[in-house]
Amino acid sequence: MALDAQDDRSDDTLLALYGQGDRAAARALAGRLTPLAFRVAQRMLRDPAEAEDVAQEAMLRLWRAAPGWQAGTAKVSTWLYRVVVNLSTDRLRRRRSVPLEAAPEPEDGRPGADEGLVEADRAAALEAALQTLPERQREAVVLRHLEGLANPEIAEIMGVGVEAVESLTARGKRGLMQVLAGRRAELGYGDG
Amino acid sequence: MAMADLDRDDELLEGFFRAAREARPAPSGALMARILADAEAGMPRPPGPHPLARPAGGGGDGGVLSWLGAAFGGWRGIGGLATATVAGLWLGYAGLADTSLLTGGLWSAGEAAATVELMPGVEVFALATGWEG
Incomplete structure (x- = not known):
């Protein structure tokens, strides 16, 4: 069962609750947003280990942003997509392109x-x-x-x-x- | 390129996109655990009342007493304060008759010392209450 399967509160609400020290809100947010972060990173990088690193770093930045988060200024998921895309792009630029022949x-x-x-x-x-x-x-x-x-x-x-x-x-x-x-x-x- | 070719290409690509959407990569349990550990480590402390803050709306005597109790460190602090007060009173009213008790014999009996009698007649009070020093 997903961690947020029974939680219909918005990302904004959960992030605000986490910013006030709500542990359950952190679990719900992680269950909801980590798959998104990992999925996009994996599709950009095609390397599970690197994708996990990117997803963890992106979520860490989200936790740090929580106390100062201004509700209604941006969608949490949009913000996270941007962070994941930027982190993935940074990694792509640091490595050589993977030849298609390497694909299964x-x-x-x-x-x-x-x-x-x-x-x-x-x-x-x-x-x-x-x-x-x-x-x-x-x-x-x-x-x-x-x-x-x-x-x-x-x-x-x-x-x-x-x-x-x-x-x-x-x-x-x-x-x-x-x-x-x-x-x-x-x-x-x-x-x- | 003809429109029919474009449509066919779109249809072909959509088949690939659909397959990729359904095969969505999922995070491992280990990653979830690391992310939750990060969340725990960085979690802000829940807001709580300041130890010296007066309770909101506490206009009654109970609220004032509670606030004072907290200000002096709770009932243990108040107990210590009361003990020190009683000891001070005792020294003030009875102990001045013989300061050697306090100086511990640092001054010899014959040594001259300037004294100021703050409470004349306290010796009489001590004798009347049976205290012998």
Whole structure:
């Protein structure tokens, strides 16, 4: 069961309660926001250990921000997305780009594979293809198509205008298509 | 690129996106434990009443007594204060008859010392109450 499964209070409320020393509020917030932080970091970095480090650092910054948090000035989740994206970008810039060849290849025996394996392979292929995109395009695509955020919120997270988000997303999708087009057949899609 | 190609590409990509959304990576229990430990370590202290703060709305005698009690360190502090007061009174009214009790014999009996009698007649009071020094 998720830590916040029975807690319908807003992130703002929980953060304010944590700022007053409420231990239960901390547990609820951690249960709600840690998956978000880890998920985005993992999709940006494709390295579970690094993604855990980023998620922990982002949450630590949230705890520290709690006492001075101004309710209503920003969504807690938007603030956390921004921190995670920035921390992930910092790490990406410190390391060399990961070649697509390092990504796990889909299993053989495609006709006999069940649908779950096909879906897992498609997910892995997309995550590998994301690593080939420039950082800003990757951020925009992850936030728009994997996190399902609206363009204005993505613009706030990335610190750019909505038009820039649209442009980054469109270019990112074209880049992904170029990488993934050659793998249609092996990933269970027809040649079209 | 033809519109049909764009639609087909979007459809293909959406299949990849859908698969990735469903295969969402989840944090480990160890990460959750570390994050909760961070939260615990950095948790602000809950606000509590200041030890010397008067209770809000405490206009009655009970409120004043409570506040005074807290100001002097609780009932133990007040007990110590009362003991010291009684001891001071005793020294003041009875002990001045023979200061050697206080000086512990530092001054010899024959040594001259300037004294000021603050309470004339206290010796008579001591004799009347049967105290012999």
